[in-house]
Amino acid sequence: MKTLTLLSSHSFEVTQKGVQLLSGRPGIQYRIELRNAVVSLGEKGSQNTVRLPGSFCIESKGNPDGSFIIKKIEYARGFAWSGIEDRQYRGKIEVTVIGGGFRLVNELNLEEYLMSVVPSEMMTSFPVEALKAQAVIARSFALHRARFVRPHKENGFDLCDSQHCQVYKGVSNEWEKTTRTVTETRGEVLLANGQITSPLYHANCGGHTQSSRDLKGWGDLSYLSGVLDAPRQVPFPTSPAAFERWVKSRPPTYCSSQDAAFRWFRLLPAYFLEEKINRQHKIGTLLKITVLKRSPSGNTASVRVEGSEGTLVIEKEHEIRRLLGLGPLRSTLFWIETKYDERGRPQTFSVYGGGWGHGVGMCQEGAGGMAKEGFNYRQILTHYYKNVTLKKLEY
Template sequence: MRQVLLAIALSFRAGYCLEVATPSQTVHPVPEPSVEIWLTLGRSRYYEGSLRAALEAYEKGVKLDPRSVEAWLNGAVILEETGDLRRALRWYEKAAALKPDAEIFNAAGWAHLRLADLAGATTAFHRAVELRSDHGFALLGLGRTALDSGNPEQALAWLDRAAAAAPNLNLIPYYQGKAHEALKNDDRAIESFRRSVVMDSYFSEGRDLLAKAYLRSRNYREAWDQWSKALDAEPKSRRLRSLLYKVQALLRHAPEQMKRRPPPPPVPLETESAPGQVPVLRVGVGTDPLGKIRARSSASFKVNTDFELVDPKTGKAWLAGQAHEAWHVSVKRAKKKRFLAFMSPAGRPPLEKPGPVSIRPKEPGRSVIWIDESSPAAMAVRGELEIAMHRGHLRLVNSLDLENYTHGVVSREMPIDSPLEALKAQAVLARTYALHLKKHRQTHRKDGYEVCDQQHCQVYAGVRAESPRSRQVVDDTRGRVVTYQGRVASTIYTANCGGHTQSGKEVWGHVPYWIGRSDAPEGRREILDPWELKQWLRAWPKSYCGPSAHVYPSHYRWTRSVSFKDIEEEMARKLKIGRLKSIRPLKRSQAGNVLSLLVQGDRRSVKVVSEIKIRGLLGLGSLRSTLFVMETELGKDGKPQAFMFYGGGWGHGLGLCQSGAMGRAESGQEHDRIIRDYFPGVEISQLSY
């Protein structure tokens, strides 16, 4: 139906006549164009990223039917996104006059606030609160206007009410912190900023202000800790780095001493080695966040049983080692040649080899190899460990069977206290995805392994990830994988889809079972109007992946307020655009995720299309997802000051939604049904071993 309407709308635009009656035919009246046509056209132009054409459609809509609230509201959103805030306000006022509604007054309030028109904002927010006394965003807006008018005490009164109405909104404690700051009460400010980052660990803006408050209270240790966390999220920020150096100089102890101690060694569970023809995986361990070999030239290891150092190609044993001996391996150089030197503790002559060497334990069923036991990055693995040189660095590859590998993944990809059927779905997906990478993708062929141990493929933590519950989950689904037309499927997953998953063809390419779908028990209208999308992201619609005992609220809905300066610094560094003028989301997927972003600077404009880049560009650290709407706030001088984001979900939004799997398991669904719901058309198959 929508397609038909669209075709009609398009023919109107092109000036074609719909029906031409000939004298011999019965004359059908030409249907009156309705406002629906323009709403449909406006929506599709908005998702295509043609904001000007979308606005034209809504302009035609309000001309045709000046009583269409939808046309006024959707037009207002487009006007806001194109930076014409004054006109957006007039459109909101038209809509509010037709339908006095708290959401509309709230939207108008924020538009006034973004124009630094505090009196207008106050009036609009009051109207919203009169209609709905627990409107969290309108109460937050009143707090902000009071704060911007230099009245922090009144701001706190509003913000307290806001916090009671919207307990999961991290911007509220953030502004409470700012109000306490204005009142010179750093203890209370610290408390509030801390709450804002506890609510959402991605909220680096809150962390930054928290560190500053610690610095003012001379708590250098905490200031250092918070800034180093912020810098972990945004490693190249010059501003954060210089702050960290500044506070480092004030510390009595060197920061190295404050680094976290290594975790205690894991206690391996007694397990059977998987019998039969279980596929063996080559897993790159200790890799960097992109799954590449980390620059390192030495490592230590220990095995809990006797072992041999063997030639991985021939299986020939070169040297025998004993249980619990501490060994060391490093890249050495002599006569312009590099080689590996394995040193045992007993002072025996070292084993020196130019090629790869494997550590092969004598009792595969119960053996564990510890790597770098005394470092914070310590790891313990089952199976064998191959050590080789790769461009002058050490490359560590753990070869182990698919079942034990899955065991090392499950609890790292989903909290182990999640509902059992969700964990089983996770185990089937982890096993399937690894096998898919091994058989069909070979992403890491040049690195010399089949999967890495990072999020890039999926997080593998070896024995440390194991527990009796994870063993139960893996054993209960032993050999179970997802297939599509007989082929091992590419079972990607996302932490939280935000309420609607994305289709592969809109993002990374068509895969028949990567189909975007609503994650709500009652479904969602497939494509939301611009106004509906904004409301949907500002609310907490019922969904399988919504907040629960297992799902943290900020994984489902999040807000950010990023300073213009921070984003400008990042854009200048990454995109070389000169001074930042504006940022505008263009194309969106049907779910609502931003697929392309236009960044305009005074030197050039850049269109950003990669999901990871879009998330990484906007703000200190990255955004949780590309599912967001954004607003630009102007200062009194009319220049941009900050960007506000209303977002949903965490991760790329494709495939299985992990939070959704938990919600479905809670509502009684079993793991195979959960998997089939997220990947329409797949089958659950059994590997024969």
């Protein structure tokens, strides 16, 4: 991005290291341009511009409620859901010239950040208690990631605005209902062994969440232990035949209300999977796909793919989902059946699946189901996360 267009709701100032360089008026479109390694700012359509340094800040002048609209922001680059749109941001905007364009960092307080994150990560139609649970785990996740993981340390900011951290869209995605849930849980975080946790979450577990230790490379975190997402009287399958019946039916779990996510079906042509797998792993003609191991939740933990020229064993959750579908499978909770042709070679694979996402931590659809049955957000959190406590941070 070599040109930025912005509008401010209030008077604003441009500063560098606390020194004011210039001031701007509200409601006027300003254009920031990078040309021949020179940065300039001026009112859109005007020839009068001011030269700026390679890094500077834009912030409202003496008004904490001020916000900025940045025109044509590119977001989620490299992901299927990438795009360009106008976005409105609170707080301060840090602008840095990098790689022949501008990098924008939005500096704001945690609670304001969550006002956008919560409705970006959970639909506002969900019950209030489920949204409160989402607010607590989004706050905990953000603090843990910013303080301990620091994935963007080398880039000079704490968190990105995509699913890599949490989806953040600015003011335009704030809703009164979710803002209230953030306010009513202000400062509340989940602790395990006295430390802020990294409470993972996903859309739908399909009936039973996974333990982090059951996913290759995810580590063994005791608070991320799998749980049956249903009242205790609902039986969970303990044999292959029972699991097949489970995943092909709709057992009465907390997360069973959402049809497309709770249970799904894919019919996969063998020739398509053969071609897809051979792009990276030379197995030759696809002969057989076998589930070697399941986790206690029923999720596939290991798959063997046999071909005429080689055999491939897949153990990583995201690789299983990526390789065994037309697009990525919604989850690893599936039962697979093979139809063979007259020569005894696979013709199609029928995949009966359940859930959407990695299945670790809070099942969002399940949280919604629990809230509808009268559970409060604290009960929801202690259902999905084991041996945790809630603490209210003061700031």
